[in-house]
Every structure is written in structure tokens, then in C-alpha cells.
Amino acid sequence: MDRYLATLDHEEIVIRRGTRSGVYCMVAVHSTVRGPALGGCRMWSYGDTRAALRDVMRLSEGMTYKAAVADLPLGGGKGVIVVPPGERLTGDRRRDVLLDFADTVNRAEGRYLTAEDVGISDDDVAVMSEVSPHVSGLARERGGSGDPSPWTAIGVGEALRVSCERVFGTADVAGRSVVVIGLGHVGSHLARGLAADGARLIVADVDENKRALAEELGAQWIAPEEALFAEADVVAPCALGGVLDHETVPRLRCKVIAGAANNQLADTSVDPLLAQHGVLWAPDFVANAGGIINISVEFSPDGYSEDRAEVRVRGIADTVRHIFDEMDASGRTPLAAAMEIARQRIAEAVPAA
Numbered sequence: 001m002d003r004y005l006a007t008l009d010h011e012e013i014v015i016r017r018g019t020r021s022g023v024y025c026m027v028a029v030h031s032t033v034r035g036p037a038l039g040g041c042r043m044w045s046y047g048d049t050r051a052a053l054r055d056v057m058r059l060s061e062g063m064t065y066k067a068a069v070a071d072l073p074l075g076g077g078k079g080v081i082v083v084p085p086g087e088r089l090t091g092d093r094r095r096d097v098l099l100d101f102a103d104t105v106n107r108a109e110g111r112y113l114t115a116e117d118v119g120i121s122d123d124d125v126a127v128m129s130e131v132s133p134h135v136s137g138l139a140r141e142r143g144g145s146g147d148p149s150p151w152t153a154i155g156v157g158e159a160l161r162v163s164c165e166r167v168f169g170t171a172d173v174a175g176r177s178v179v180v181i182g183l184g185h186v187g188s189h190l191a192r193g194l195a196a197d198g199a200r201l202i203v204a205d206v207d208e209n210k211r212a213l214a215e216e217l218g219a220q221w222i223a224p225e226e227a228l229f230a231e232a233d234v235v236a237p238c239a240l241g242g243v244l245d246h247e248t249v250p251r252l253r254c255k256v257i258a259g260a261a262n263n264q265l266a267d268t269s270v271d272p273l274l275a276q277h278g279v280l281w282a283p284d285f286v287a288n289a290g291g292i293i294n295i296s297v298e299f300s301p302d303g304y305s306e307d308r309a310e311v312r313v314r315g316i317a318d319t320v321r322h323i324f325d326e327m328d329a330s331g332r333t334p335l336a337a338a339m340e341i342a343r344q345r346i347a348e349a350v351p352a353a
Helices: 049-069 091-107 122-128 149-168 185-196 208-217 270-276 290-299 306-314 316-330 334-349
Strands: 012-017 024-031 041-045 075-083 177-181 200-204 234-237
Touching (some): 012 049, 012 091, 024 091, 049 075, 049 290, 091 122, 149 234, 149 306, 177 185, 185 200, 200 208, 270 334, 306 316
Parallel strands (some): 177 200
16 A cells, blocks of 8 residues: 555645536645644645655645754645646636636635646746745745745755765765756756856756757756766766666766655665765755745734745754764764754644643
């Protein structure tokens, strides 16, 4: 039986068929122990609704640990809009789906706060905000913190540089060979930052049109199926997850993996395997926390401040150093060290019986 159905530990799961669109919408609240559950909405086409349910549960659990390691007063949640196979949601049809999802968010009565994720734009969350007050990450002109992608990229860059510091003795990426897999919103921002700092870039994307960005940055283009196994100092997975497993890890030819993709490990047993093959992995839910950290600033008493957001996002560097220090001191793997920090913070937030 699937782990996420066999060991259900979520506080709340809401599944609704939209009254306007007939499209299924899901909200999973994993934990509100440290605060309301924040997590974006993913618009995606799944093979069946069971796959969508597994995804929203897995992602919401990851958000709990992401917020805890970042020491945010937030819990973990996630939303999914289950796009019918073969359908592309546009125009009034898309609007109806977004409003239906917002209705689903409202069923959680503030225990879940939504934002952008894969397939969702700031215009989309603005539509959701028409019927739900539990929406974050709105565009700056609408009073929110804007697109979280650049902030996620900043945080990944910090994690990548700290990982290089640990392995190569310096955080300077000038002359360092870095493979960026996936040139979406986050990956493209990350690639631009690395190129500006003098990294030797190798890039890959399933969209051939992204070759134009590779040429602009003076980066080498590589086929997506070859990118993970390229000979390089660093690999930064910035597309979908599950790329690191018992078959792919032995084929790696890098020393560091630090990227934006969620759930990079196919399962937790891959974590020690990376260490055995001499690869230092920056846990994804730590490295890619910049977006949620930026959005969390919206909830501060003084309101949103870009300067405060940048300081907090760049603090990911200190968090990664702390994890690596704990790893060295305890003999744990990076994942185990990060999870221990997260569990301690969650346990400290649980009221005494």
C-alpha cells in the first residue's frame, strides 16, 4: 500500500469537485503546530486522482519540515488542482477552476494559506483572492510579496555556495562547473546568478526554446536525459523531483547536488547512498525555502519589506552550514541532520499535556 495512505498523519484533507468547473481540487494540511499551513497550489494533470492525492499529501508534509527548518511560524500544507488529462485550462474555464479551488481553500477556514506553485501565476492567485482571504504571494501592486521564484533562486544559490565551501574549500563559484537542470522560473534565475558570478554553466531543459537563454549566458547545452550524469562540480536539479534513486546515484559524476526541485530523492534510502558515493547533497526542502521565507514576511506586524525578505532568505546559508556541522558532529547524513532540526522545532511547539 502507498506510504502516504498507509501512514496517514495529516491533520486535514479537503477534496472537492468544483461546482463551476467539475474539476477536482485538493487541499492537504499536514501540520498547524507552528502556525497556519502555508503552501502553494499546483495545477497539474495526473494519471488518476490517487496520484494527485499522493502528491498533495507528500508535498504538504514536506512544507511542514521546510517551514520548521527555516524557523518560520508556519505549518505545512499544499493544494492541487487536478487538470483533466489532455486539457489545457484557459479563459473562463481556467477562471472557474481557480474560483473552485479558492472555495476549497475556504473550507479549511484559515488553517491553510495558498500561494503560487507549478502551473499557477500571480494573476491566478489574484483570481483566487476574489473569493478567498487565505491567499498569499499576490503581486506587489496588489499588496503582496510578488513572484516567489527569484527568492527561491537566491536561497538555492546560497545553499549551493555553502555546499561548494564545504567540499571545495571556497564558496566562490567562479570557474566552477555547474549543471542547471530545468530553466523554468527558478532555474533561469539561478542560472543567471551563477553566470554573473563566473560559473561555467551547463544547462538542460525539455523546452528547446530555452536554448536561447543558454546562448545568452554562454552556457553549454546538454540533453535533459544526460544532464544529471554530466561531469561537473555541481548539479542543480530545478525541474520535477524523484531524480535521485538507486540507479541514478551510482552514475553521478559530480561532488555537490543543490537545486530547487522538490522531493529530489526517490525515497529516503537514497540519502546515505549519496554519501557513500562521495556526493554532498543540500536537502531540497532547505535549499528551496526562499519562496516561503519571502512570503512569510507578508505576515510580519510591520508588513512586507523586500530588504527584510532578502536578509531572511540569504539566511539559508547559515541554516545549511548548521546542518552540515550537525552532520559532521553526529555522523548523520544531510537529510537526517535536517530532519532532526525540524522535528525538534516541531516538538518544542507542541503544548505540554
